[in-house]
Amino acid sequence: MRTGIARKLVTTYFIIIVATVVSGGFCLYVLGVNLAVNASMRDVTLPSMEQIKHMRAMMQDVKKLTNTWVYIANNKDQERLRTLVNDEYRELDTSLQIKSRLWKSSKEARLFNTITNENRKVIDSVKSIISLLNAPDAYMDDRKVDYAALLNTHVGKLIAANDKQYAQLIEVKEQHLTSEQKVVRTLLDSLYLVVLLSILTVILFSYISLRYSKKNIVDPLLGLNKTILNMAVGEVVSINEINRKDEIGQMHNAISKMINGIIDKMTFAEQIGKGNYDADFTLLSENDKLGVALLTMRADLKRSNEILIEQDKRLIDAQKLARIGNYYYNIETGEFQSSTTLDDILGIDKNSPKSNIRWRDHILPEFHSMVAEKATIAMKERSKFSASYLIKPYQGDKECWVKTIGEYNYDETGRAVSMFGTMQDVTESKTLEIELNDSYKIAREQNNRLLNFSYIVSHNLRMHTVNIQALLNLLAEAETEDEKAEFMNFLRVSSNQLDETLHQLNEVVAMKNSLNVTITPVPLKKAIDHAVDLLTTNISEKNAIIQNNVTADVVVNYNAGYMDSIVLNFLSNAIKYSHSGRQPVVTIDCVKEHPEMENSKWILSIRDNGLGIDLAKNGDKLFGMYKTFHGNKDAKGIGLFMTKYQVEAMDGRIEVESTVGAGTIFKIFIK
Secondary structure, eight states: OTTOHHHHHHHHHHHHHHHHHHHHHHHHHHHHHHHHHHHHIIIIIHHHHHHHHHHHHHHHHHHHHHHHHHHSOOHHHHHHHHHIIIIIHHHHHHHHHHHHTTOOOHHHHHHHHHHHHHHHHHHHHHHHHHHHTSSGGGGGOHHHHHHHHHHHHHHHHHHHHHHHHHHHHHHHHHHHHHHHHHHHHHHHHHHHHHHHHHHHHHHHHHHHHHHHHIIIIIHHHHHHHHHHHHHHTTOOOOOOOOOOOSHHHHHHHHHHHHHHHHHHHHHHHHHHHTTOTTOOOOOSSTTOHHHHHHHHHHHHHHHHHHHHHHHHHHHHHHHHHHTEEEEEEETTTOOEEEOHHHHHHHTOOTTSOGGGOOHHHHBOGGGHHHHHHHHHHHHHHTOOEEEEEEEOOSSSSOOEEEEEEEEEEEOTTSOEEEEEEEEEETTTOOTTHHHHHHHHHHHHHHHHHHHHHHHHHHHHHHHHHHHHHHHHHHHHHOOSHHHHHHHHHHHHHHHHHHHHHHHHHHHHHTOOTTOOOOOEEEEHHHHHHHHHHHTHHHHHHHTOEEEEOOOTTOEEEEOHHHHHHHHHHHHHHHHHTOOTTSOOEEEEEEEESSTTSTTOOEEEEEEEOSSOOOHHHHGGGTTSTTOOSSOOTTOOSOHHHHHHHHHHHTTOEEEEEEETTTEEEEEEEEO
16 A cells, blocks of 8 residues: 555664664775774884884984094994894884885885885995904004995985985884874764764654654544443444544544444434334445344344234233233332233223222221231242222222232332233133233243343353454564454454354344244354354463363254354353462263163263352252352353253253352253
8 A cells, every 4th residue: 555554664664674774884884994004003003113123223223333433443332233233123023024015105115115125225335344353463553444434424414314315214103003094083073973963864864753653553442442431342433534544544534434323323223222113223234244134133023013913902802802901000000001801890880080090998898807817928039910809880889809919029129019910800701811821921932032142142242342452462462473463363253153143143133933943953062162262362361271071972953143243151150250270171971861862862061161150059049030149240140040041942851050159060061
């Protein structure tokens, strides 16, 4: 992508790297030149200057000693002169000859060659003097002494003339040394400047990169992360799309589109909840599985509502035929609601306020104590109230027998606050009672089924949402491209798993009104592995070990959506309620209840080493709706309730063994 964030960051880092490489290369170049110049000064220039000065001083000594020897015979000076000429000068001359080959200046070489040639003449003359005056008696020969004096004068002139050459050579060498030092100083000054500029360049582009990253990457990602976290807790707030073509812009606009789609679905669901089954919304795409599922649910609910309306009509008609009505009575406020049939049975004027009705006044006195006793028992034991007795209608003098069945509603203190139920005129017939109860049961089953589906949607999709949210947090914190690619791959896996879950939920939506569920062969090991994949983030956070001992050949006839939900619930609970003092270990096995029997039930056992459950205290409410036991703020009390409903819907059962602090075993019996 030409305008992508990656390209912009790569360009910035490329500039930083180039600046670093250029400054580093220049540093290495300056270091190399500096080392070479220092080595030249250390090994060639300075030693050469010292040796030239030494040779100059030596030639002065030769001049002095020769002059003394010619005119005054002195064995000590004679020996010193021989040592200078024959040994020390030759050694020094040889060393300087070697050094001079390393000089880079031709002028220095020419001056040195001139000095060397003149020195040879001096040495030859000195050696001639030594040979002339090699014995004390030679001083008696005036001819030899005069010739030696002449040679000595020649030596003095040569050395005096050569001394200027020495001074010039030393001056040239000093100028060369100064030049080399100036080069080093200039390079070091340049080095400081280049390093300073490189540092400023790196700081500038790093600052620009950080500002750009914060403004265009970090802040938008934090905003998206906050939005997703709010969505995870149910707060859905619309965000506007932005005109940005890079990856962050695409992600932002995708989430904006997703949120708007969710808001549309929420509005759609609210309308459905209000009974507006003609409400509609636009699918995000042809792959909008949740949208399709909601539309399917709307169609099912509409069909179910039509069935319920028809059933209500039939129920009212049946009530009229059976002479049975229903009522609701608020004990505290006196509010009384009754059906049309019950109004007819009780002789209630439709225009009269029902709040003025007093039940006791219309029950014949001989039944007062019996009704009061049964009401007391029902409230004490929280059981149904059931009684048959005679009443005198509110209008008319004809008494009639009624059978009343009711239940009390209680407040948080346990006090009965209201009552609802049915009342039937059994004077003529009770023949329609079974049919009415059956109709009531069908209506309740239908509502339970729809409620169960809503629990499945909420619970299963919530797990996917938490998983995707965790992966997005990890993606925001990733520091390398490899880590981002890995987390993006995990997101794709989670997306595919969400799609599969939606397919399964769609099957649940499409269940027939007969309450039959779709039964298919389900490979149990594959279903468990699928749940483990969904819980990858939770397992990683707790460092849990999942031991799936179920073999690949175990296949059960089950509803796939129910099986996924059951396994996911038990595994997520085992990880969520793990013991903080040890590594969580969850072991899954599946065996035949009676191996010797061909059609024996399977027993799927899920064992953990977590916190355990106090069955003596909580056993009777373990599978109750909204019941939680460990104070976990994320616990909803829905999972086990839903799981028990699903297992029993498949004609199975659940057994529990648990020890507080040691762990729990859930056994699911599969037909």
